[in-house]
């Protein structure tokens with residue numbers, strides 16, 4: 242499903258004094274089936290951009306469209322509900338998402354609400370709890386008696402169970418142990434490919450950007466700085482240094498080796514495999 | 527050298543429900559010396575946050591004891607001991623009490639008996655250190671994720687305690703801010719002899735600690751300097767340089783087996 246932003250402005254409109262636009266005249270288009278990493282520093286507007294994609298925040302100007310559905314300032318409840326069926330969002334803080342008295346009820350809420358029968362719902366719950374690597378015993382527990390990382394996993398499971406077309410993840414790896422994070426993001430990438438999802442991932446981890454995403458969308462102070470393929474983005478030294486973007490670990494180490502040897506390699510290595518193979522090819526090992 | 531350790535955790539055991547057999551912590555013992563940086567690592571649900579809660583007296587061990595600066599933490603001593611300990615919880619929302627950012631940070635200092643002027647100085651200084659001074663009038667609940675974490679961190683910086691505990695307190699910061707903040711903490715550690723306990727999933731952060739403890743299912747399974755820990759646990763995703771070295775060996779490269787720091791690896795590759 243395609244996601245389009247056309248000249249979108251938005252703010253949180255607190256009281257009569259209008260705050261500066263939190264999202265300021267942003268236009269872009271995410272192709273159906275694309276995997277996009279949204280990056281930018283603290284307070285840049287990443288979470289706000291995601292909230293615009295599922296109607297938690299409505300544009301003050303311009304339009305957001307998800308497939309055929311359109312969100313504008315006048316969007317009504319019905320359209321917003323239709324959009325929420327198609328767009329699943331994992332919040333930045335999982336606690337903000339969990340509400341039911343048991344984990345099982347929490348995860349079942351979405352699919353049941355979107356019209357699955359009891360048996361289908363049960364199946365969706367079992368399946369998604371397995372996907373996030375939790376023991377089914379946890380279904381009977383209160384989501385508020387879980388550790389931070391367990392809550393994160395439950396929040397992700399709850400969204401996966403709704404079977405969305407557009408999957409929006411706001412720092413899903415925060416709070417996950419490294420092995421769990423890698424498993425879960427790899428699982429999400431697999432679902433993304435199998436189900437041809439349109440996936441949007443907010444992350445501060447440039448390794449995740451390099452490993453999972455096709456495109457990068459960089460925002461700063463509510464404005465779109467650039468939207469381009471991952472490799473093009475990281476190859477652009479001027480851009481990455483101007484915006485204080487960390488390089489993915491393989492590329493960072495490649496640059497360090499280049500400085501130590503006072504030379505540059507032709508290839509830009511974004512993954513462990515690429516870097517290790519290049520080092521062998523180039524005879525350093 | 528006969529100062530007592532900053533923190534001594536001795537055979538501590540804890541359950542959330544005394545009727546259930548599940549122990550969140552079983553027989554945990556370790557010490558942290560004054561001026562040391564301890565990283566606490568371990569899988570989700572291994573007991574890290576529970577341990578932090580016990581150390582600051584938010585919960586009480588079922589058995590065993592916790593000593594802060596040689597004094598035992600009890601119901602009676604905890605208020606006094608708590609003044610020298612600052613903690614940033616895993617979810618900053620659970621920590622905010624003020625309706626503005628600056629009030630919130632000031633609340634951390636309430637029990638210190640300092641005058642208003644000094645209080646304001648300290649609050650503003652801490653907010654400047656985390657780049658939140660401009661937003662000091664805002665409602666903490668209306669901040670971005672990273673901004674919330676900064677405010678929670680400012681509360682601890684303003685308190686200027688002897689022991690700071692961070693429970694995954696940097697995860698929402700952008701990499702540049704995270705580095706700056708870790709550098710600032712390291713500077714305070716060196717200058718003031720500050721003791722730091724950082725619960726983290728970030729292996730490169732843990733690699734820079736003085737000591738690391740590893741929890742697994744509520745049990746302390748290892749304690750030592752980072753290089754020793756990463757070498758002893760090949761199943762942990764190690765820092766990137768070590769990952770690369772292992773990959774190169776896998777691809778047939780002849781390289782030293784021992785754990786290599788990034789600098790050692792680069793030197794070796796460019797030898």
Ligand SMILES: Nc1ncnc2c1ncn2[C@@H]1O[C@H](COP(=O)(O)OP(=O)(O)OP(=O)(O)O)[C@@H](O)[C@H]1O
Pocket residue numbers: 253255263281282283284285286287288289290333667668669670671672673698
């Ligand atoms: N509910 C709210 N009410 C008012 N202002 C808000 C609200 N939420 C966020 N803001 C402000 O909007 C701006 C953008 O916030 P947003 O949460 O989109 O940032 P972000 O890029 O996700 O940052 P982070 O990486 O720290 O999560 C920030 O300056 C923030 O203070």
Ligand SMILES: Nc1ncnc2c1ncn2[C@@H]1O[C@H](COP(=O)(O)OP(=O)(O)OP(=O)(O)O)[C@@H](O)[C@H]1O
Pocket residue numbers: 385386387388389390391416418542543550568569570571572573574575576577616
């Ligand atoms: N309030 C609670 N009631 C009952 N059990 C709890 C509660 N809080 C945590 N637990 C359980 O205690 C164990 C340890 O949890 P803890 O929060 O200490 O883990 P953690 O190591 O901090 O994990 P994470 O990396 O996910 O934050 C987990 O099995 C968790 O489910």
Ligand SMILES: [Mg+2]
Pocket residue numbers: 287288289333411670671672
């Ligand atoms: Mg955010």
Ligand SMILES: [Mg+2]
Pocket residue numbers: 388389390574575576616693
């Ligand atoms: Mg925890």
